[in-house]
Amino acid sequence: MPQAFYILYGAVLTVAAALALGYLVLRALELRLYREERPLFAFAAGAACLSQLVFVAATLGLARKGVFQTFGLAVVALALWRGWFRAEGECQPPLPAFWKRLFFALGLPFLILYFFNAMAPEMSPDGSTYHLGLVSRYLRHRGLEPITTNMYANLSQGIEMLYLFAFSVGRHSAAALVHFAFLIALPLSMITYARRFGFGPAGVLAALFTFLSPVVGQDGTTAYIDVATAWLLFTVFYLVQIWDRERAPRLLPLIGLLAGFCYAAKYTAFLGAVYALGFVAWKLLREKQRWMPSLAVLALCAAIPVIPWVAKNWIWLGNPFSPFFNRYFPNPYVHVSFEQEYLHHMRNYIGLKSHWDIPLEVTVRGAVLCGLLGPLFLLAPLGLGALTHPAGRRLLAAGLLFGLPYASNIGTRFLIPAVPFVSLAMAVVLIRWRALAAGFALAHAIASWPDVVNLYCDPNAWRLTKIPVRQALRLESEESWLTRKSLFYPIARMIEDLTPPGARILTFNQVPDAYTTREILVVYQSAFNAVLGDILWHGIIPEYAPQRQLTFRFPPVELAAVRVVQTNRGGPDHFSVGEMRLFRGERELPRHPLWRLRAWPKPWDVQLAFDNSPATRWRSWQTLEPGMFVEVEFHRPQTLDRVVLECSRDQYRSRVRLEGKLPSGEWRRLDDEPDVAELPPPLGLRRAAACELKRRNVRYVLIWDEDFGAEDFRKNAVLWGATFLAERNGARLYRLD
Amino acid sequence: MTGPEPSPVTHFITMNAPNAEAHFVRGVSRHLEGGAWRWLEPRAELVFRLPTTQRLRFVMEFAIPEVTFAQRGPVVVSVLVNGQLLDRSRYEKGGEFRIEKPVPAEWLRTDLHNYVTLEIDKPWVAPQDGARLGFILKSAGFLQ
Numbered sequence: 001m002p003q004a005f006y007i008l009y010g011a012v013l014t015v016a017a018a019l020a021l022g023y024l025v026l027r028a029l030e031l032r033l034y035r036e037e038r039p040l041f042a043f044a045a046g047a048a049c050l051s052q053l054v055f056v057a058a059t060l061g062l063a064r065k066g067v068f069q070t071f072g073l074a075v076v077a078l079a080l081w082r083g084w085f086r087a088e089g090e091c092q093p094p095l096p097a098f099w100k101r102l103f104f105a106l107g108l109p110f111l112i113l114y115f116f117n118a119m120a121p122e123m124s125p126d127g128s129t130y131h132l133g134l135v136s137r138y139l140r141h142r143g144l145e146p147i148t149t150n151m152y153a154n155l156s157q158g159i160e161m162l163y164l165f166a167f168s169v170g171r172h173s174a175a176a177l178v179h180f181a182f183l184i185a186l187p188l189s190m191i192t193y194a195r196r197f198g199f200g201p202a203g204v205l206a207a208l209f210t211f212l213s214p215v216v217g218q219d220g221t222t223a224y225i226d227v228a229t230a231w232l233l234f235t236v237f238y239l240v241q242i243w244d245r246e247r248a249p250r251l252l253p254l255i256g257l258l259a260g261f262c263y264a265a266k267y268t269a270f271l272g273a274v275y276a277l278g279f280v281a282w283k284l285l286r287e288k289q290r291w292m293p294s295l296a297v298l299a300l301c302a303a304i305p306v307i308p309w310v311a312k313n314w315i316w317l318g319n320p321f322s323p324f325f326n327r328y329f330p331n332p333y334v335h336v337s338f339e340q341e342y343l344h345h346m347r348n349y350i351g352l353k354s355h356w357d358i359p360l361e362v363t364v365r366g367a368v369l370c371g372l373l374g375p376l377f378l379l380a381p382l383g384l385g386a387l388t389h390p391a392g393r394r395l396l397a398a399g400l401l402f403g404l405p406y407a408s409n410i411g412t413r414f415l416i417p418a419v420p421f422v423s424l425a426m427a428v429v430l431i432r433w434r435a436l437a438a439g440f441a442l443a444h445a446i447a448s449w450p451d452v453v454n455l456y457c458d459p460n461a462w463r464l465t466k467i468p469v470r471q472a473l474r475l476e477s478e479e480s481w482l483t484r485k486s487l488f489y490p491i492a493r494m495i496e497d498l499t500p501p502g503a504r505i506l507t508f509n510q511v512p513d514a515y516t517t518r519e520i521l522v523v524y525q526s527a528f529n530a531v532l533g534d535i536l537w538h539g540i541i542p543e544y545a546p547q548r549q550l551t552f553r554f555p556p557v558e559l560a561a562v563r564v565v566q567t568n569r570g571g572p573d574h575f576s577v578g579e580m581r582l583f584r585g586e587r588e589l590p591r592h593p594l595w596r597l598r599a600w601p602k603p604w605d606v607q608l609a610f611d612n613s614p615a616t617r618w619r620s621w622q623t624l625e626p627g628m629f630v631e632v633e634f635h636r637p638q639t640l641d642r643v644v645l646e647c648s649r650d651q652y653r654s655r656v657r658l659e660g661k662l663p664s665g666e667w668r669r670l671d672d673e674p675d676v677a678e679l680p681p682p683l684g685l686r687r688a689a690a691c692e693l694k695r696r697n698v699r700y701v702l703i704w705d706e707d708f709g710a711e712d713f714r715k716n717a718v719l720w721g722a723t724f725l726a727e728r729n730g731a732r733l734y735r736l737d
Numbered sequence: 738m739t740g741p742e743p744s745p746v747t748h749f750i751t752m753n754a755p756n757a758e759a760h761f762v763r764g765v766s767r768h769l770e771g772g773a774w775r776w777l778e779p780r781a782e783l784v785f786r787l788p789t790t791q792r793l794r795f796v797m798e799f800a801i802p803e804v805t806f807a808q809r810g811p812v813v814v815s816v817l818v819n820g821q822l823l824d825r826s827r828y829e830k831g832g833e834f835r836i837e838k839p840v841p842a843e844w845l846r847t848d849l850h851n852y853v854t855l856e857i858d859k860p861w862v863a864p865q866d867g868a869r870l871g872f873i874l875k876s877a878g879f880l881q
């Protein structure tokens with residue numbers, strides 16, 4: 001069968017299975033909904049249920065094509081047999097023909113554009129790396145597994161569970177098409193919401209504003225998750241508004257389920273649950289009604305999709321909210337410093353000169369912040385006029401709440417959850433002047449069409465550029481298109497071709513994991529990888545080498561333990577110890593297997609300060625704080641008179657003192673002012689670093705030409721003990737021999 | 738878990754290092770001047786131990802005081818590694834200098850000590866005590 005068929009089959013089966021499950025939920029709750037609303041709410045509820053079921057299957061090691069396909073076909077067949085898909089309920093008030101025609105006239109070309117792009121080979125940056133990279137890995141391993149070398153695996157992956165279902169049948173593009181289904185659901189939900197509350201034409205206008213927005217189209221046609229998340233948040237808002245009007249208690253389980261699923265879709269969407277709980281509590285308290293039972297139902301149902309992700313992280317990673325809050329949940333897998341730097345980078349994209357540039361970047365330019373909403377959204381302040389409208393105030397409040405995470409990541413796509421609300425607020429104002437409103441929709445459509453976007457956006461803006469019909473239908477092969485169009489795909493294939501199964505490749509940038517079966521270790525993506533990067537850089541950065549010797553001298557004393565304590569505070573320095581040596585007279589005390597080594601923070605790496613390797617060091621991996629220490633507790637008291645630390649020079653602000661524990665248990669200061677001497681740069685540091693990498697089962701290094709140290713690797717491959725294997729698009733693959 | 742006893746003789750030495758004197762065979766002043774440098778005699782010899790002989794560069798930071806040129810004029814500084822001439826350069830005026838030159842692996846050895854001879858063609862006679870001096874050394878040794 002042609003590949004295009006499997007792609008469509010995988011996507012359709014996933015959406016149909018979700019719909020079938022969703023209809024089952026709606027029937028069980030006996031909700032009174034409009035005919036137009038039922039498929040949308042069914043899809044939302046079913047997506048949440050299917051995601052949960054896939055999670056369970058993946059946990060049990062049953063993530064297999066046959067399992068998913070059998071289940072999907074069975075549930076769809078059952079739904080068809082029992083008539084779950086039958087249209088039920090009253091119809092909504094009709095839309096004026098003018099707005100209906102405008103919607104189809106402007107929406108249809110974009111629907112075609114989006115469909116073919118979604119079906120074309122997937123090469124989006126995050127989609128082809130971690131969203132589908134992890135999905136692909138789960139499928140290979142037939143389920144979830146503890147992944148400690150990629151912090152993206154620690155994020156909640158509710159939408160990725162749906163992608164896993166689709167991917168098992170139709171591979172990458174099937175997953176992207178599932179996201180495309182969410183992209184269609186979003187404007188339709190906006191319209192049905194507006195129709196229900198009596199401003200249908202404004203709903204159409206707002207749906208066009210959102211649906212035609214370039215970044216919404218780009219994101220929603222890839223295996224990203226932002227549009228799906230935005231739709232789920234909007235659906236929660238929508239259901240809460242229905243509950244407010246009808247006070248049907250049966251709505252609460254559905255609201256809770258979807259609010260929890262928002263968190264499962266994306267951490268930042270936890271605000272969906274905050275909104276639902278807050279709104280319901282506020283309303284009931286204001287009306288002096290019993291609020292506990294309602295909130296309990298909401299909270300319990302919300303917990304169903306949340307708990308699996310929290311539990312998975314807590315059990316496997318020791319941090320329920322990994323990769324964040326590592327200071328409160330210390331763990332060996334993600335460094336505090338990573339979290340600090342990551343959040344800093346997400347708030348300060350490279351290339352953004354000033355935060356005052358954000359409005360133009362997110363609406364017109366689209367390169368630095370990765371995507372553009374379209375120039376129409378420069379008029380977003382118009383939406384403030386909706387404050388005079390009761391629904392407008394609620395829309396703006398929800399938009400503001402769901403837009404709050406933008407402060408933590410200023411990429412354009414992080415505005416998508418707020419876009420439907422802003423669009424509706426703008427539309428509520430503009431709809432008073434029909435011709436003007438239609439003119440705005442037409443102008444937005446023209447300005448959002450790829451050929452026109454090309455005229456004004458930055459050439460590097462993240463956007464759709466054409467309708468890839470041949471590629472979508474696989475008349476041109478996936479391999480050919482990806483090799484021509486993707487900078488990174490050939491690199492993934494080079495790795496696949498030149499490394500054996502099971503190989504681990506250390507690199508500094510993301511590689512499309514979804515197109516290789518090898519394990520890619522990106523330096524910033526976990527603590528383990530960061531230590532590997534630190535080791536590698538020992539060979540290149542003189543400040544990392546153990547060239548500073550601190551010697552503590554004191555009268556001979558019998559000690560039960562000894563520790564070196566850092567006493568200063570501040571960044572950017574980290575405290576580190578390359579080697580800690582203990583002396584009695586001229587003789588170094590041989591390290592004994594019964595010694596107990598301790599450190600804080602990062603106790604798990606303390607061995608690195610006692611391994612006699614010049615290429616490793618124990619490192620705090622967070623900025624200086626008083627009380628950081630490295631400690632040795634002896635199996636029996638030892639007499640010492642000197643302690644030597646071999647340290648790197650990249651910790652200019654660190655200050656240390658030596659403390660000893662007497663056999664009585666009392667801690668005593670031994671020396672506050674060590675002698676400082678410079679050591680020569682060790683020879684063979686590159687080779688030592690390579691040996692340490694190999695000890696950690698890393699035998700391949702992928703270095704881009706613009707990476708730090710790339711030139712050193714090229715010139716000194718012999719010193720590294722590395723063999724150059726191949727180069728693709730500026731990325732060089734080396735084998736450590 | 739037992740590390741090797743560190744040898745005081747290494748591959749590179751700064752003149753103010755605690756173990757610097759272990760590297761002096763002859764012709765290097767025992768007095769550290771200004772906390773960082775030492776006078777050499779017209780012919781001085783240093784010893785180094787190398788864990789590898791691959792892709793090494795001999796690196797030396799030194800100075801020739803301007804005041805010495807009035808007495809002896811331009812000078813030629815030679816560097817010999819295990820008896821093989823690595824570099825010979827002429828200096829016409831005073832200042833701080835750095836020599837950095839790759840050393841053929843076959844000149845070096847890991848099993849035995851490596852000797853580096855530093856020569857200057859004309860000595861400078863110190864007016865105060867009549868000492869015959871060469872130039873000022875800050876650091877020397879082998880790096881990759």
